[in-house]
């Protein structure tokens with residue numbers, strides 16, 4: 218039986234622990250707060266993040282990362298992207314040397330512009346063949362409710378990707394493999410930025426034409442950046458590209474889209490941050506994506522607009538005026 222450790226007991230970490238258990242793994246779920254661990258043990262529910270979802274008996278919550286990691290074949294990382302480096306500093310000495318390291322995170326590190334798999338390799342010293350990323354149209358709540366969906370497991374080592382695929386496939390969760398780690402991670406990170414823009418449009422009262430335009434042009438800028446970074450362009454037509462972009466930009470369950478919607482309705486970034494309890498990765502990752510794009514000479518106008526609104530005080534209405542008055546060009 219595969220032994221998995223899931224580090225991070227937020228929405229996605231908890232949901233993925235359930236997926237792994239439903240796929241037949243024995244799962245240790247590491248949470249930081251002892252009271253949450255106690256509640257999960259007593260009620261079989263993580264009421265803070267997934268109220269109403271019963272966790273299988275094969276999920277064991279623990280506050281002790283050493284206990285979670287002891288003997289793990291698969292280590293799943295499910296914390297906010299911007300805290301991963303610090304989290305890993307504490308966990309690295311406890312990692313079993315042969316374990317696969319699977320990132321669930323969708324962000325790019327501020328300052329370094331590194332993807333999560335790059336941060337994992339750098340901090341842990343693990344070879345690239347041990348590190349994988351899972352990405353796709355995977356809104357946690359829907360998966361926790363066992364609504365069918367698909368995803369991608371990206372790893373340069375195809376055999377390892379296939380082992381991970383077998384470890385987390387269930388009748389409601391269908392993983393595909395893809396060797397293009399760069400494209401899959403970038404698709405997951407940039408879609409959060411485009412979802413913020415779609416949220417702003419929704420908050421301003423605009424409808425499906427506006428959202429579809431943003432999704433399509435958002436995909437174009439993601440693919441341009443991806444190609445500059447060496448990704449396979451076909452990845453962006455897949456689940457980790459278009460699939461995730463459509464789900465996130467369309468769903469009221471998305472924290473990024475919801476964040477943008479509040480901005481479009483006239484709230485300030487500080488006000489939205491105050492009422493946002495979970496991670497909306499795009500708010501910080503938009504800056505890293507813009508840095509990455511500038512370093513590679515890639516034009517990313519939607520990302521630029523999101524950075525102006527989130528970090529430079531531009532209003533939602535001004536953002537729309539500026540985007541619609543850009544110089545005319547061929548598609």
Ligand SMILES: NC(=O)c1ccc[n+]([C@@H]2O[C@H](COP(=O)([O-])OP(=O)(O)OC[C@H]3O[C@@H](n4cnc5c(N)ncnc54)[C@H](O)[C@@H]3O)[C@@H](O)[C@H]2O)c1
Nearest residue numbers: 225226227228229230295296300321322323356357495496
């Ligand atoms: N929720 C989803 O639907 C979903 C789906 C796919 C991918 N993701 C990605 O998975 C990652 C985790 O998302 P999530 O939804 O579980 O987030 P969340 O905000 O629900 O939970 C984050 C978890 O990380 C823990 N954590 C550990 N160290 C932390 C620190 N230093 N600061 C703050 N929190 C810390 C928190 O306690 C919490 O349990 C993100 O990159 C997100 O983009 C989320």
Ligand SMILES: O=P(O)(O)OC[C@H](O)CO
Nearest residue numbers: 353354355356471472473
């Ligand atoms: O709630 P969001 O915006 O973080 O999106 C969740 C997932 O990434 C959707 O695939």
